[in-house]
Each structure stands twice: as C-alpha cells, then as structure tokens.
Amino acid sequence: MKTVRVTIDPNKPASVALGRIDAARVDGATEQELARQQAQDEQEAVMDAARFARRVRKRLGLTQAEFSRRIEVSLDTIRNWEQGKRTPTGAAKALLKVLDRNPELALAALH
Structure with missing residues (x-):
C-alpha cells in the first residue's frame, strides 16, 4: 500500500489541491455511473x-500451506x-500488517 503525504495550509487556498476528481464530471454523472464507479473502486x-x-x-x-500453518488460518482462507474472493479484516488484517513490518518478531510470537 502506498502512502502519499500532502501539506495543506487552510490560510492559502492555492495549497488546497484541486483534488483527484473532476468536479464538473462528478456533478454531471448519473446515479448509475456513480454506482458503477463505486463498484469498480471496491x-x-x-x-x-x-x-x-x-x-x-x-x-x-x-x-500457502506453510503460511496457513504458521499463522493458524485455514488454507482455504489464505x-x-x-x-x-475474501478480504482479511479485523485481527487477520492487523496480523498481516505486523508480519509485513516485523516478520521475525511476529512469527516468533506466534510460536
């Protein structure tokens, strides 16, 4: 996942980016187009x-099999x-983040 940092000074309207959307296009979009875009984003x-x-x-x-055993999550889930087909949520999502940032420590804590 990519992190982008933006500095905004509320006293300088020019520092507030125009955004990542085309406001005129959004205003002119139909409900169907918005729903289709939302589904695509999801x-x-x-x-x-x-x-x-x-x-x-x-x-x-x-x-996948080794990973499922190490983190005690079913192979089908992995x-x-x-x-x-599924998205990790809650504790599983947190575990993946910890494994990404400090894999040795996380794996050691699991066993």
Whole structure:
C-alpha cells in the first residue's frame, strides 16, 4: 500500500489541491455511473488487499500451506485472500500488517 503525504495550509487556498476528481464530471454523472464507479473502486480495493496478503506471504518465503500453518488460518482462507474472493479484516488484517513490518518478531510470537 502506498502512502502519499500532502501539506495543506487552510490560510492559502492555492495549497488546497484541486483534488483527484473532476468536479464538473462528478456533478454531471448519473446515479448509475456513480454506482458503477463505486463498484469498480471496491473491486480494486479487494485486489489491493489480495496483492498485499500475497506479498506478505512471499516475503516470508512460505507456501500457502506453510503460511496457513504458521499463522493458524485455514488454507482455504489464505487462498481466498490471495484470489480476492475474501478480504482479511479485523485481527487477520492487523496480523498481516505486523508480519509485513516485523516478520521475525511476529512469527516468533506466534510460536
């Protein structure tokens, strides 16, 4: 996941970026177009989560089966995460973040 930092000075309207949207285009969009774009955005978020889960596992050098055993999550769940069929939430999402930032410590804590 990519982090972008932006500095905004409320006293300088020019520092407030025009944004990542075209306001005129959004104002002219139909409800169907907005719903279609929202669905597309949600699908992209699911695929980002899938790529993140896969990247964490691969950084650890583990197969899906090994990864599932190490973090005590079913193999089907790991496969569903990586295929974008399901998205890790709650504790699973937090665990993936910890494994991404400090894999040795996280794996040691799990066993």
